[in-house]
Amino acid sequence: MQDLLVRALSENLPFVIYREPNEVTRLGWFQIENHLNKVTELEKSCFVFAPFSGEEKVVFYPDECQLVQDDQDFNVDFSENEQSLENSNVDKSFHIQLVSKGIEAIKNNSIEKVVLSRKEEVPINENSYEIYFNRFLKKYPTAFVYWFYHPEVGVWMGATPEQLVKIENNKVQTVALAGTMVASDSNFKDVVWGDKEIKEQQIVTNFIVDALQPFTENLQQTEPYAFKAGSLIHIKTDIQAELSNKENDFKVVKALHPTPALCGFPKKAAHDFIVKNEGYNREYYGGYLGEWKFNNLDYSDNSNLFVNLRCMKIEKSKAYLFLGGGVNKDSDPESEYYETVNKSKTVKSIL
Numbered sequence: 001m002q003d004l005l006v007r008a009l010s011e012n013l014p015f016v017i018y019r020e021p022n023e024v025t026r027l028g029w030f031q032i033e034n035h036l037n038k039v040t041e042l043e044k045s046c047f048v049f050a051p052f053s054g055e056e057k058v059v060f061y062p063d064e065c066q067l068v069q070d071d072q073d074f075n076v077d078f079s080e081n082e083q084s085l086e087n088s089n090v091d092k093s094f095h096i097q098l099v100s101k102g103i104e105a106i107k108n109n110s111i112e113k114v115v116l117s118r119k120e121e122v123p124i125n126e127n128s129y130e131i132y133f134n135r136f137l138k139k140y141p142t143a144f145v146y147w148f149y150h151p152e153v154g155v156w157m158g159a160t161p162e163q164l165v166k167i168e169n170n171k172v173q174t175v176a177l178a179g180t181m182v183a184s185d186s187n188f189k190d191v192v193w194g195d196k197e198i199k200e201q202q203i204v205t206n207f208i209v210d211a212l213q214p215f216t217e218n219l220q221q222t223e224p225y226a227f228k229a230g231s232l233i234h235i236k237t238d239i240q241a242e243l244s245n246k247e248n249d250f251k252v253v254k255a256l257h258p259t260p261a262l263c264g265f266p267k268k269a270a271h272d273f274i275v276k277n278e279g280y281n282r283e284y285y286g287g288y289l290g291e292w293k294f295n296n297l298d299y300s301d302n303s304n305l306f307v308n309l310r311c312m313k314i315e316k317s318k319a320y321l322f323l324g325g326g327v328n329k330d331s332d333p334e335s336e337y338y339e340t341v342n343k344s345k346t347v348k349s350i351l
């Protein structure tokens with residue numbers, strides 16, 4: 001893996017390295033040439049990197065890549081990481097106004113929930129990308145950790161706690177993840193959630209159940225439970241069902257993405273609100289990524305996709321963090337801002 005990485009970095013060749021939750025093995029796809037494949041439908045086996053808009057997805061095809069895996073343990077130095085949590089460049093008042101606007105739209109009945117985000121610039125060391133990636137791997141063993149590069153797309157890296165969908169032998173598994181609290185020292189499973197968090201997560205669960213319904217049968221779901229992601233906890237419901245027809249796998253992805261965990265409800269109205277009001281382009285934040293009809297470096301019918309959050313885009317010595325949270329009628333704009341500050345910790349603690 002290391003020699004391929006060194007070569008890709010020095011020759012600006014596209015690659016992705018990733019590690020699935022609770023696994024040790026890092027998998028790498030190193031594209032042999034530097035062309036860009038973009039598709040609208042997912043048909044063939046690939047690694048997909050889809051934007052929030054869901055439209056043109058970047059894909060790597062296995063027959064155009066060198067595929068490798070690496071199981072070796074490694075040490076990583078955390079000593080020089082000291083990013084401050086509150087960055088003086090952040091326009092706090094813009095985010096507070098944005099959330100206030102969202103609450104107003106909800107009170108006017110045009111939307112029920114909207115996920116509003118901001119982009120924050122943080123100075124980094126241009127020579128330390130690999131160190132950052134290794135810190136992500138060590139610090140977030142239960143996350144899907146990735147490092148993606150394409151010369152026409154840029155460098156993206158993250159540690160996401162959220163599955164979009166896993167499809168395995170006709171079984172579809174997904175999660176409804178929403179509601180955020182900072183984990184305290186006491187047992188996180190005993191936390192008491194507020195009405196605002198319970199409602200915003202229930203919207204995600206209801207949406208997913210409805211979205212799966214036309215394509216699946218025998219749907220089952222767990223009770224909502226507290227789930228730890230780094231220093232945060234979220235409410236999570238596990239949902240699974242059986243595909244009524246194998247051909248429906250991509251239809252399921254289209255129906256799910258973007259869920260109200262990253263966009264809002266109803267989908268179209270929330271999406272329009274985001275595009276009109278956030279004031280920046282999310283690009284691949286809130287999109288999804290992972291193996292499509294491919295499993296652990298082999299052709300397969302199985303797919304395993306994750307939502308792209310707790311992530312950053314890197315440009316030379318700058319990292320851009322993407323930080324969002326769900327807003328509903330009970331939201332408080334200032335608390336929503338501090339929720340994004342808490343979410344920034346996931347990435348800042350490895351920089």
Ligand SMILES: C=C(O[C@@H]1C=C(C(=O)O)C=C[C@H]1O)C(=O)O
Nearest residue numbers: 177178179180261323324325326
């Ligand atoms: C939007 C983000 O996270 C999502 C929104 C959450 C919330 O609204 O509480 C919680 C988990 C994620 O589904 C993000 O981290 O940027």
